[in-house]
Amino acid sequence: MSELAEALVELDEDKVKKLVREKIDAGVAPMSIVDECRKGMDTVGERYKKGDYFLSELIVSGEIFKEAMALIEPMLEPGQQSDTVGKMVLGTVKGDIHNIGKDIVATLLKAAGFEIYDLGIDVAPGKFVEKLTETGAPILGMSGLLTPSFGAMKETVEAVEAAGLRDKVKIIIGGGIVTEQVQKYVGADAFTDDAAEGVEICRRFAMEGG
Amino acid sequence: MIKEAMTPKERVEAAIQLEPYDRVPVAPLTDVMFASRHKGMTVAYGISHWREGFQAMVDVFDEVGGWDAMILPGYSLPLTPTVGAGVMASLGSGRYKFPGQDAAVSVDSQPQYEERELLAVDDYDEIIKLGWSRFAEKNRGRFTPFSPEDIISWTRRQTAHYIKERETWEARGIPSLCGAIIESPLMFFSTKRSLISFTMDLHRIPDKVQAAMDAVVDEFIAEAIEATRLTGIPGVMLILERGGGFYYPLKIFERFEFPYMKKMVEAFAAQGLLTVLHFDQDWTINLPYLRELPKKMCICELDSTTDIFKAKEILKDHMCIMGDVPASLTSIGTPEEMEAYCKKLIDVVGKDTGFILSSGCTVPADARFENFKAMIDTAKNYLPAR
Numbered sequence: 001m002s003e004l005a006e007a008l009v010e011l012d013e014d015k016v017k018k019l020v021r022e023k024i025d026a027g028v029a030p031m032s033i034v035d036e037c038r039k040g041m042d043t044v045g046e047r048y049k050k051g052d053y054f055l056s057e058l059i060v061s062g063e064i065f066k067e068a069m070a071l072i073e074p075m076l077e078p079g080q081q082s083d084t085v086g087k088m089v090l091g092t093v094k095g096d097i098h099n100i101g102k103d104i105v106a107t108l109l110k111a112a113g114f115e116i117y118d119l120g121i122d123v124a125p126g127k128f129v130e131k132l133t134e135t136g137a138p139i140l141g142m143s144g145l146l147t148p149s150f151g152a153m154k155e156t157v158e159a160v161e162a163a164g165l166r167d168k169v170k171i172i173i174g175g176g177i178v179t180e181q182v183q184k185y186v187g188a189d190a191f192t193d194d195a196a197e198g199v200e201i202c203r204r205f206a207m208e209g210g
Numbered sequence: 211m212i213k214e215a216m217t218p219k220e221r222v223e224a225a226i227q228l229e230p231y232d233r234v235p236v237a238p239l240t241d242v243m244f245a246s247r248h249k250g251m252t253v254a255y256g257i258s259h260w261r262e263g264f265q266a267m268v269d270v271f272d273e274v275g276g277w278d279a280m281i282l283p284g285y286s287l288p289l290t291p292t293v294g295a296g297v298m299a300s301l302g303s304g305r306y307k308f309p310g311q312d313a314a315v316s317v318d319s320q321p322q323y324e325e326r327e328l329l330a331v332d333d334y335d336e337i338i339k340l341g342w343s344r345f346a347e348k349n350r351g352r353f354t355p356f357s358p359e360d361i362i363s364w365t366r367r368q369t370a371h372y373i374k375e376r377e378t379w380e381a382r383g384i385p386s387l388c389g390a391i392i393e394s395p396l397m398f399f400s401t402k403r404s405l406i407s408f409t410m411d412l413h414r415i416p417d418k419v420q421a422a423m424d425a426v427v428d429e430f431i432a433e434a435i436e437a438t439r440l441t442g443i444p445g446v447m448l449i450l451e452r453g454g455g456f457y458y459p460l461k462i463f464e465r466f467e468f469p470y471m472k473k474m475v476e477a478f479a480a481q482g483l484l485t486v487l488h489f490d491q492d493w494t495i496n497l498p499y500l501r502e503l504p505k506k507m508c509i510c511e512l513d514s515t516t517d518i519f520k521a522k523e524i525l526k527d528h529m530c531i532m533g534d535v536p537a538s539l540t541s542i543g544t545p546e547e548m549e550a551y552c553k554k555l556i557d558v559v560g561k562d563t564g565f566i567l568s569s570g571c572t573v574p575a576d577a578r579f580e581n582f583k584a585m586i587d588t589a590k591n592y593l594p595a596r
Contacts, residue, residue, distance in 0.1 A: 011413065054459045059409045097307060097314045100325040100405050122314035147541035147574040148319060176491065176515070181547075182538050193515070 001039060008040030009047070011060050013067070020068045030075040037068050041111040048196045055104075058195055062107035084115040086206035087137035089128060091119035093144045093152035101175060102143040105195045109141075112199050114206070125152070125159035132165055139205050141198070142188075144175045150182050157187040170205040174198050211590050218278035219385045225566050226484065226530045227506055234560040235278035236567040236589035237387070237532070238582070239511075241285045243320045243575035245270045253575055254310035254317040260286065260371055268378060274586045276382065281486060281511070281532075281568070282447065283386040284375030288437040289365040293350060294343035295433055296361035299368075300354040301328050301402055302393075320575040328353070329402040331411065334422045342426040372441050387509070388486055389443025390434040393450075394474065395423035396467045398430070400452035408452075412462060420466065427470050431477045438483055446478050451490035456515070460495065468499050479504040486532070490571055492516050497524045505529070513537075514570035522559045531559055532566040535585055540569065540577040545584035552588035560594050 004023070007015040016037075023033050044061040047053040088109060092102050099121050106118050117131050132140060140160065142153050153173055160166050172190040173183060183191035189205075192198045215232040216224065224231040245266035246256025256263035264284050271277065289295040305328065306321040307314070315322050337345045347358070354361065376386045393401070399422065400408040411419050434446045452458075453467030475485045485508045487500070492515040500510060505528050512518050512533035521531050539551055552567060559565045567589045573582060 013414070055456060056409050056412070056458045056462065059406055060413050063406065063410055095314065095316055095319060097312070097322045097324060104406070146320060146322070147537050148576050150538070150542055151576075177537050179536060179538050181543065185542050 001043065002036045004033070004036045005040035005043065008037055008061060008064060008068075009043045011057060011064065013060075013064050016064050016068055017071065020071045024071065024075055030072045033072050034069070037065055038111060038113060041065055041108075045108075045112075045196050045199065049200075055195065058108060059104060062104065062111060065111045066107060085113040085203065086139060087115045087117070087135055088139040088141060088202060089117045089119065089131045089135065089137045090141040091123035091128060091143070092121040093142050093149045093156060094122055094124045095152050096144045096146055096149040097121045098143070098145040098175075101145065101195070102141075105141070105143070105174060105198050108195055108199050109202060112203065114202065125156040128156050129159050129163045129165070132160065132169055133163065138169055138209065139202055140169050140171045141202070142171070142173050144173070145177065147177065149175065150185055153182075153186040153188065170208070172198065172201055172205070212593055218276075218383055222279045222385060222387075222566065225564060226509060228527065228530065228564045230563055233593060234556045234565055234567050234589050236586055237277055237279035237281055238535075238569040238585065239281045239572045240267060240270065240569075241282070241572055242267060244573045244577045244582070247318060247575055248579055252309070252317040253320060254308070257285070257308065257321070264371075264375060264378075270582075271382075271384075274583045275590075276384070277586050277589075278384070279566070280375075280379050280384060280386040282388050282391070283372065283379055283443070286371035286375060287365075287368040288372045288388075288390050288441045288443075289368050290433055290436045290440065291362045291365045291369070292343065292433075293358050293361050294346040294429070295437075296356075296365045297346035297350055297353050298342070298433075299365070300356075300361075305401055318575065320572075325404050327402075327404045327407055329399070331403070331407070331415075334411075334415070334418045338418070338421045338425045340425075342429045369437075369440050376441060376443055386443050386445075387484065388445045388447040389441035390437035390446045392430050392434040392446060392448060392474070394448060394453060394467060395427050395430065395470045396453040397449055397451060398426070399423070405452065405457075409457075412458075412466065416465075423466065423470055427473060431474055434474075434478065435481055435483065438481075444482060445484035445486060446474075447486045447488050448474060449488050450493075454489065454491055454493035454516075455495035456491040456493070463496055463499075468496075472503060475503045475508060479507040483507075484509065486511050488571075489513065489516055494520055497521055500525055501528050503529070509566065511568070512570065518555065518559055522565075526564055530564045530566060532568045534570040535568070536570050537572075537574045537577075540581045540585070541574050543578075543581055545580050548581045548584040549588050549592075552585055553592055556589070556592055556594050562594075 004019045171188040173188045178191045190201045212233045221231050221235040242256040242263040243253045249266040308321045309319045310317040478485050488511050494517045508529045510531045514534040514536040518534045
């Protein structure tokens, strides 16, 4: 593991920023710096999976990753993007304004190499469908923290079906109170209340071709 | 129905004291949201019309034939008549968007939590210097448009309502468990700084965060004790969510949450006050620490994400456990599923004593009445397997 990846794994914010700046100044290709950071994030995810790291370390590493990206992004050529694992549409469903879980997952998914179309909060079913159609994203993630959001998630799945996209799109729901029972009620393909597990499920979806 | 040999108060007291009971007591954490909807009002109307909203709660109680205790007697706030308490409550409600006040939050939605920074990182220094009350008085204008007189008058009205709510239940023979509501310092700073910013604070400036917690904890204790005296209910709800194993490793819990939780509970117990440890999210890895809290002076209230069966194993001879019907089950399940879930809780967690059947956190606004009733009925009709 490179020194930069290691610094990210150890959550050394100052060192990560210093190393990124040094690499930029030394003319290292921006995408290769991004890849080093991603390797660090992968190890953070592995430590979380083993129980050595907690949500707090996911949050801190995600914030450090964002700071690193803020330094690297101006160096990227217009239109230049890293190799993406896959596209994904994400949002908190209609009638629900909670953003924190969605935002944490979005940061981790971006760090894992996903191209995220984050529609924000209070997203109507039609908006999800519109973005899925426009981007061709094979994964949809819906977040909600309240029981009434189950109905909005169900409506969105029905709208995806009505648009003829259901067999092309894998759907995952997330939030503090979602359960297997909610997944079945909504008609989603997966559920999670765990940000890192959510990333793993999306990776699996991407490998399966959406 | 099981032949009852105890009053609701005796039954709940037996559960808390880990003495035998005639059946498992049931005490859902109800508020105006579900009751308003059930009685044909919007949630927005119920929240803003205390008389009608509270009456809806009483009507729901009567409609299901009653239950054994109110965890909180209604939906007013138990506050001391001080600017510090008023600003704290204002900061609490400032985290929410209320139904009908925001396009995204419908009149039938419950208030929704908006994660944003109400306190700035620089505020730690001033809180360390001034403590909570003086900080709140000095910075009042940042958090509320109201004058000190208006704030104090509002706290008095809230507490007066709270007392009327308590009296209504007393007239029915139903005890209320909490006469004060307070957050742990970690919960307070996490929700006021926002989860991500607070987590970064713990990473970047841990000593300062700890100093700020040290600066507020005694005032939080004093506020809660005084509120219980005013409301006449010898118990405190300690709001805990952000400090547990779902969010943080034990090294954070051991430094920033447990010492304060312990200090608060011990101070309350010294005054003869029960503490309802209101745990949201998964605290399973933290459960062994609860054995260090005063015996039979706490209720461990769980929301279905902590392993309640593990809690029973660890705490059965130490404190009462309350919970933990999942909100999703009440909202989209069936009465049969509800009955099966409650029977399992009664069989395992309710065995012998030390359990109060309850909702996992608050009964959701869109709870199905038949599911809610099934929870109450199961407690009244089902004896633990021997």
